[in-house]
Amino acid sequence: MIPTITAFEQSPDRGMGLARDTRVRWALEEVGQSYEVRLVSFRAMKEPAHLALHPFGQIPTYEEGDLALFETGAIVFHIAERHAGLLPDDANARARAITWMFAAVNTVEPPILELGNAKLLEGDRPWNRERLPLVEERVRNRLNQLSARLGNADWLDGTFSAGDLMMVSVLLRLKSSGILGEYPNLSAYVARGEARPAYRRAFDAQLAVFKSKPPGRLEGAANN
Ligand code: GTB
Numbered sequence: 001m002i003p004t005i006t007a008f009e010q011s012p013d014r015g016m017g018l019a020r021d022t023r024v025r026w027a028l029e030e031v032g033q034s035y036e037v038r039l040v041s042f043r044a045m046k047e048p049a050h051l052a053l054h055p056f057g058q059i060p061t062y063e064e065g066d067l068a069l070f071e072t073g074a075i076v077f078h079i080a081e082r083h084a085g086l087l088p089d090d091a092n093a094r095a096r097a098i099t100w101m102f103a104a105v106n107t108v109e110p111p112i113l114e115l116g117n118a119k120l121l122e123g124d125r126p127w128n129r130e131r132l133p134l135v136e137e138r139v140r141n142r143l144n145q146l147s148a149r150l151g152n153a154d155w156l157d158g159t160f161s162a163g164d165l166m167m168v169s170v171l172l173r174l175k176s177s178g179i180l181g182e183y184p185n186l187s188a189y190v191a192r193g194e195a196r197p198a199y200r201r202a203f204d205a206q207l208a209v210f211k212s213k214p215p216g217r218l219e220g221a222a223n224n
Pocket of ligand 1: 011012019020057058070
């Protein structure tokens with residue numbers, strides 16, 4: 001059965017691949033599963049039909065027959081469980097790869113999102129000048145730890161897994177900040193992820209959506 005995902009009709013990142021449908025597209029491309037995309041406007045995301053799929057009125061969602069999922073961690077896990085290629089066969093290695101998926105969304109992503117919020121949504125607040133360095137420090141703390149663990153390895157635990165897919169996706173949000181560049185091994189790790197043919201196909205597919213839309217006013221989005 002061909003799954004359907006949802007994505008922004010007009011992504012506020014202008015096709016840079018930072019909206020979270022990219023990681024779901026990437027997972028589907030890695031396992032060779034074709035998929036369909038239903039584009040939704042910001043208004044439609046808050047209407048009952050979409051809220052029935054996603055209680056928080058966000059993208060992406062994932063529909064496959066009578067199964068409807070939201071949250072990219074759960075969606076990528078579902079894809080990885082049902083197809084070969086994203087989780088190792090060995091039970092312990094599989095559990096560790098899943099641990100990295102959780103680490104990506106629970107431990108590494110939150111300070112990165114906070115940094116985005118501090119820069120994009122709170123930049124004009126009087127307290128921002130004092131707060132921003134603290135937020136940056138929390139990001140660097142996590143990157144120091146992640147960088148130390150990755151060391152010279154290509155991937156976090158042996159071969160590429162859904163854990164790497166999620167971690168690279170999370171780190172990509174930092175590229176424009178310059179902070180990722182302070183960590184050569186993490187920069188190279190992200191570049192390795194971006195170089196994967198499946199990532200390229202996912203990126204190109206989401207970019208094609210942006211290019212197909214006539215230029216106009218882009219609706220705002222919470223930077224989450
Ligand atoms: N935890 C959820 C998940 O992992 O699925 C988070 C989903 C989420 O944040 N979705 C965002 C959304 O629908 C799109 S990806 N936002 C609309 C809303 O909440 O009303 C986040 C995002 C937004 C904008 C950019 N950007 O412009 O660069 C990048 C990423």
